[in-house]
Amino acid sequence: MSEKILIPILGDQLSMDISSLDGQNPDDCILLMMEVEDETTYVRHHKAKIAYILSAMRHHAKALAERGWSVDYVKLTDPDNRGSFSGEIARALERHRIDRIRITEAGEWRVMAMIENWEDQFAIPVSICPDRRFIATHQDFTNWADGKKQLRMEYFYREMRRTTGILIDRDGKPEGGKWNYDSANRKPARGDLSIPQPIRFRPDAITEQVLTMVAEEFSGHPGSLEQFHFAVTYEEAMRQKRKFLDEALPRFGDYQDALLSGEPFLWHSILSPYINSGLLDPLDLCHEVEQRYRDGDVPLNAAEGFIRQIIGWREYIRGIYWREGPDYVERNFLKAKRPLPEFYYSGETDMHCLSEAIGQTLDLAYAHHIQRLMITGNFALIAGLDPQAVHQWYLEVYADAYEWVELPNTLGMSQFADGGIIASKPYASSGNYIHKMSDYCQKCHYDVTKRVGENACPFNALYWDFLDRNQNRLADNNRLAMPYRTWGKMDSQTRDDIRRQAKSFLDQLQGN
Numbered sequence: 001m002s003e004k005i006l007i008p009i010l011g012d013q014l015s016m017d018i019s020s021l022d023g024q025n026p027d028d029c030i031l032l033m034m035e036v037e038d039e040t041t042y043v044r045h046h047k048a049k050i051a052y053i054l055s056a057m058r059h060h061a062k063a064l065a066e067r068g069w070s071v072d073y074v075k076l077t078d079p080d081n082r083g084s085f086s087g088e089i090a091r092a093l094e095r096h097r098i099d100r101i102r103i104t105e106a107g108e109w110r111v112m113a114m115i116e117n118w119e120d121q122f123a124i125p126v127s128i129c130p131d132r133r134f135i136a137t138h139q140d141f142t143n144w145a146d147g148k149k150q151l152r153m154e155y156f157y158r159e160m161r162r163t164t165g166i167l168i169d170r171d172g173k174p175e176g177g178k179w180n181y182d183s184a185n186r187k188p189a190r191g192d193l194s195i196p197q198p199i200r201f202r203p204d205a206i207t208e209q210v211l212t213m214v215a216e217e218f219s220g221h222p223g224s225l226e227q228f229h230f231a232v233t234y235e236e237a238m239r240q241k242r243k244f245l246d247e248a249l250p251r252f253g254d255y256q257d258a259l260l261s262g263e264p265f266l267w268h269s270i271l272s273p274y275i276n277s278g279l280l281d282p283l284d285l286c287h288e289v290e291q292r293y294r295d296g297d298v299p300l301n302a303a304e305g306f307i308r309q310i311i312g313w314r315e316y317i318r319g320i321y322w323r324e325g326p327d328y329v330e331r332n333f334l335k336a337k338r339p340l341p342e343f344y345y346s347g348e349t350d351m352h353c354l355s356e357a358i359g360q361t362l363d364l365a366y367a368h369h370i371q372r373l374m375i376t377g378n379f380a381l382i383a384g385l386d387p388q389a390v391h392q393w394y395l396e397v398y399a400d401a402y403e404w405v406e407l408p409n410t411l412g413m414s415q416f417a418d419g420g421i422i423a424s425k426p427y428a429s430s431g432n433y434i435h436k437m438s439d440y441c442q443k444c445h446y447d448v449t450k451r452v453g454e455n456a457c458p459f460n461a462l463y464w465d466f467l468d469r470n471q472n473r474l475a476d477n478n479r480l481a482m483p484y485r486t487w488g489k490m491d492s493q494t495r496d497d498i499r500r501q502a503k504s505f506l507d508q509l510q511g512n
């Protein structure tokens with residue numbers, strides 16, 4: 001009798017090419033897919049995020065079965081469901097005669113620790129396959145990072161360009177002569193531009209069932225299901241990808257940093273949930289983007305800008321996550337400890353920029369990068385919010401949020417809580433930046449030109465107060481020399497007024 005192998009397929013491993021299936025004969029394998037309570041409730045995930053993942057899992061199980069795999073699928077509502085991956089592995093081992101377990105490595109420390117325990121826990125061999133959906137292996141990142149004083153994304157990105165050959169010319173030089181065209185990618189958007197909209201996929205019977213179940217079981221979780229729009233199959237994700245390549249990519253570069261009221265998507269791809277869960281392959285996507293450039297369909301600043309996000313930022317962020325270890329989550333370089341204001345869960349605030357970014361997040365489980373970094377993240381940073389609470393919020397509310405990608409982006413890039421491993425300076429700004437890049441301030445209760453006074457934009461006083469509060473930790477950062485000089489040149493009355501303004505705002509925020 002041949003050996004029987006149990007292959008658990010996790011909710012972010014929804015790819016036909018997942019490494020655990022490599023070289024396996026469907027007749028010898030049982031694929032186990034598990035909806036478990038622990039994973040849906042370890043933070044209060046947005047309802048639409050849960051619905052997306054569960055529906056995509058159910059569709060993927062169907063697709064695997066159609067290809068001849070035996071899939072054992074455990075639904076969340078199964079009365080015998082033990083609520084955890086390990087509990088369900090135990091139950092599967094009771095149901096089937098299994099000789100060994102084979103699984104692709106998990107994306108995060110918490111689940112990896114669970115998997116590494118199975119061999120002892122169940123007295124069965126467990127083989128863990130590397131996740132081939134990334135370009136850099138853990139060892140590649142270690143090789144690059146070891147011995148470096150600073151781990152800047154830009155240099156890692158150049159390595160990835162050389163490794164993949166993407167946007168490299170015949171002489172081995174970067175296409176167009178420069179590695180990075182970011183300086184061309186900072187145009188503010190105007191409302192009169194025609195902005196492509198992502199496809200709103202109509203829920204099929206499987207998705208409808210999931211939506212009903214999520215509405216019943218997770219009513220206390222944040223967010224709404226009313227505008228559920230996600231692709232839940234490989235074919236649908238491919239349709240959204242093509243729409244992005246055809247309609248939005250040509251201007252992706254120009255408006256990458258733009259912000260506009262009532263326009264949640266702008267020229268972004270809205271592909272991160274599909275890439276992170278496995279429906280789309282990141283490297284294939286980058287090859288297609290390169291081809292569009294080579295065919296003359298998109299400018300270089302758009303193709304390079306997009307490719308950098310994937311083979312640069314995405315890969316680098318994952319490398320940092322695994323390099324820094326499970327205690328990365330506890331870093332708090334700036335000793336920030338203020339609780340998250342309630343409006344992060346309601347969107348109800350007079351600060352228009354925040355109410356736009358949070359409102360659409362609760363409606364769609366989506367916000368684009370600059371909203372995450374320069375609106376919700378920037379506010380949390382300059383208001384001194386507890387980085388762990390901020391991390392938990394980001395992990396909950398975005399459909400693309402898995403700890404390996406969310407945590408370094410939030411804790412490191414956005415909150416500077418790692419002391420500068422990822423960012424060379426904190427992404428802190430006053431209202432001026434938001435005014436320059438958006439139309440938010442024109443529609444706001446507050447006056448972006450005022451630092452103090454009744455309707456002064458809170459970002460202004462908070463920004464200077466943030467620098468003042470953190471002078472002992474930040475003043476020797478060269479990249480902050482200019483703002484610290486400006487702060488130093490203000491007369492003491494002005495500085496006191498700013499401190500008072502910030503204190504009164506922060507007191508109100510906490511209901512003092």
Ligand SMILES: Cc1cc2nc3c(=O)[nH]c(=O)nc-3n(C[C@H](O)[C@H](O)[C@H](O)COP(=O)(O)OP(=O)(O)OC[C@H]3O[C@@H](n4cnc5c(N)ncnc54)[C@H](O)[C@@H]3O)c2cc1C
Pocket residue numbers: 267268269270271272273275276306309310313314315317367368369370372373377394395398400401402405406407409410413414
């Ligand atoms: C505080 C904060 C938290 C974030 N949390 C997440 C998260 O939980 N999950 C997540 O996938 N991204 C996260 N990001 C990165 C980025 O904001 C999202 O990837 C992006 O907004 C997804 O939307 P999109 O697909 O339309 O992206 P596009 O703007 O179209 O970008 C293309 C792709 O590049 C990748 N990408 C871009 N920036 C990053 C980045 N900094 N790190 C990793 N991948 C990147 C994504 O796969 C994205 O789909 C976070 C950023 C910040 C500042």
Ligand code: SF4
Pocket residue numbers: 350351352353354430431432434435440441442444445446447448457458459
């Ligand atoms: S004025 Fe200030 S609070 Fe209002 S939208 Fe502009 S930056 Fe945001």
